[in-house]
Amino acid sequence: MSGIGLHTGLKALLASQTALENIGHNISNASTPGYSRQNVNIAAAPAVLVRGLAIGSGVNASNIQRTADLLLHRRLVTQQSMLTGLDTRLGGMAQVEALFGEPGDRGLNSLMQGFYNSLSSLSASPDDQVLRTGAVQSSQTLSGRFNELSASLTDVRRDSAAQVKAQVEQVNALAQQISGYNREIAAFESAGVTANDLRDQRDEALKSLGNLVNITHSEGQDGNVTVLTNGAMLVGKTKAYAMSVEVDTTGGATLRVQGNPNPITPKSGSIGGLLQIGQSFVPDLLERINSLAHEFIREANRAHSTGIPATGPFQSLKGIHSVQDQDADGELGDELLANAGLPFEITSGQLHVNITDRATGSFSRTSIAIDEENTTVQDLLDALNAIPHVNASLDSFGRLQMTADEGFGFDFSARMNLAPDSLGTLGGAHASLGTLNAEPFALTDGMTLDLAGLGGSVNITLAGSQFEDINQASADELAAAINANPATASGGMRAVSQGGHVFLQSLTEGATETVTLTGGSALSALGWSAGLSSSGSSNSIAATISGSYVGTENQTFTLVPTGDGTIGTTPGLTVEVFDSIGVRVGTLDVGEGYQPGTPLTLASGLKISLGFGELSASQGDRLQIEALADSDTSDVLVGLGMNAFYAGTGAEDMAVRADLALDPRMLSVSQSGAVSDNGALEALLDIRDMSVDAFAGISFGEYYGDLVGGVGFDIEAATNAREVEQFLTDTLNTRREQISGVNIDEELVNMIQFQQSYSAAARYITVVNATSEEVLRLL
């Protein structure tokens, strides 16, 4: 090989790929006598200027040696920088992996299971005080672990930033050193002597600098080395430029280099590794842990907010989240609920509020519509205050507080009204006439209704001012207009509305009560006719609901008799059941042969029994039964933190609500109010397997599994990358020894041969990869 002249190598270096192949062939005959002269024939062209280099003038061998050596050193510095970066990253990742403690008793996975298990135990005995305490404790343990994880990850981030700060000082010290060596080497070599020792020391300093941060360096004609990091000059010809770092309170770090306006983001070296851990890996995990906690809080609070505690419906309740004065006008009431700075989203939907009369146990339900684009905080307060026996206001922190009058309580549960016919619209003991038409009623200003009860007659004139739009009058408006006339009550009558129909009823119950439609221009618009009359009854049909509603949507079932008759007696007497959109979902056979009081299937897990009494389709009997799957479809309770389970909004501040932690009786596990009921607890337990929208439909457990698995995967990927980088570094070291130890001419010839070999090898790399992965897929 030594027979090949230096220029042969150079020719090859300058050749095109095709020419390289020819040269490679020639090289294989290198030992043939006379080779160089004979084969040079193919390159007998005159010297030309190729890309600015005058080929033919020859290149000094020692220059080539130095160039190759410098480039190898430069690569080695880069390679070691990458290796150090990966080592640092791996160290940080391993530290983070240990924080999760998976799999293990202290891992979130195990604590989540503990939480579900304690709820499951309580579900079997909801009134057991010990189990209630256990459930609260496991909830606290879980939230405590979230807090701990969040704090530990934040600490890792801060530690990384602190280490970056310390290492930036080392960077500056090394940059100064290199700048100093530059000056000394230039001074030394200007005398024509190579400053070998100083160059070695500068090389070492460059290597140390590269271990801290990724650099590129190049040597000028004058022997000075300039160093760049991420495009910013760190060491120039005459001076070093200082690197600085700003660290914020959360551990965020911003690096800059003097004279460069833009921040830099080192990719390798230990600073690069620390930044990847502190500015990317950990923040990403923190965000995901926070997201997990946030959604978990939302779902737990969603389930809990509509439950009823062991102490029964609330006398008073205060939200834990504050409405913010977003428009800074000093008023909170004018804020849109959906944009009031609350930590959980409020959407359009319905909030149902139940008011219980503690003396009788009966309750009434009010539905409040929330429109995310229109409903303000004040609108909600007004709607709540419009409910009899409820007072609502904001406290000085902007939190919603509600109280009930003495003798009453309120809750937001989806409980069924087990005796739904409180108005007696389906065979009640009142005399009752229901409109055969449903709202909206096409009335006009001045229309009249002539009614007669036991107390006397009344002539009602309907005025447009009593309606928002009298041509499309609602049942509520019409009932209010009828009741607004004092003669209605003095005549022994009242009007009530239900399900879009108006019922004219006697004020009291009993067989002697009557109401009659004597005339009026509004009758036909209501589906009524003059002369229609109803008598009261000595007994009211007792409609009683049993079972649990298992539907997934809120429903209103309407029961309409198909004829007139007596329950259990009249042949063919049936009651049809319609759902919210008017589809008939069942027919109750209550005629001859039906044993009054026997439960009949209504729909979706519900049963209804009808007691003895008279039904009348011609008098407009009908009954609405509300079945709720979710009593707060707007999430306004979650947004305001009413009857929350967890306080806080993320992993950092998640905690069991303070008064709940102190008194486990406040755990709202009941849906009906009965202490032994576990309806709301079941909803809490459903969290375990629910598909979470925010996580693209996977469950909490799966999301966390992905998160922890992702950390493991990242570590494995970084370990594999490190193995490759270590291998490359070792190889470069070997190459450097080789290039320093052999004739540079031979080395260059070798390079040419390798160029050809690489091309051959590259073809197989792709094939081997594709076939092996295909086999893997088939296994």
Next chain:
Amino acid sequence: MNQQSLINALEAWGQEELAGQRRILGHIQRQEEALVANRSGELLAACQDLDRELRTQMERHARRSKLFAQFAALYRADERALSMSSILERAGHPPRLSQLRDDLRRSSATLVRRNRRFAALAGAQRKLIEEIVAELLNQQDPKALGEGGQLVNAEA
């Protein structure tokens, strides 16, 4: 062919594939050593051996496709949905074939890993040489090296 015959054929294919993968791994190892030791001749020789081995792998690939098609017909399943694991599941996990599947899995994973490592090494070496050459030519873009130029007599 009945299921047992197909299982036997699958086992035979698996044994051959495993042996073939081990030979490929050996060639890649030789390539790697040649690169590190700076012996281009050996690198080329290893490439040629690898080329021969990959040709036999193509034959195995065709045989395996046919075999899987027969399994698919037997099970009335979509061929694309079949895997060795699903075949094992249907065949009641015959122990030798299960072991073979595990060995193949390990072998393929190692092969993929070593191949990637060699790719990284070859890439880095090539880049280094391009850099050195480019530096000598005073070129800014090392990739431009292969784009043109002509053979000249530098001695002239």
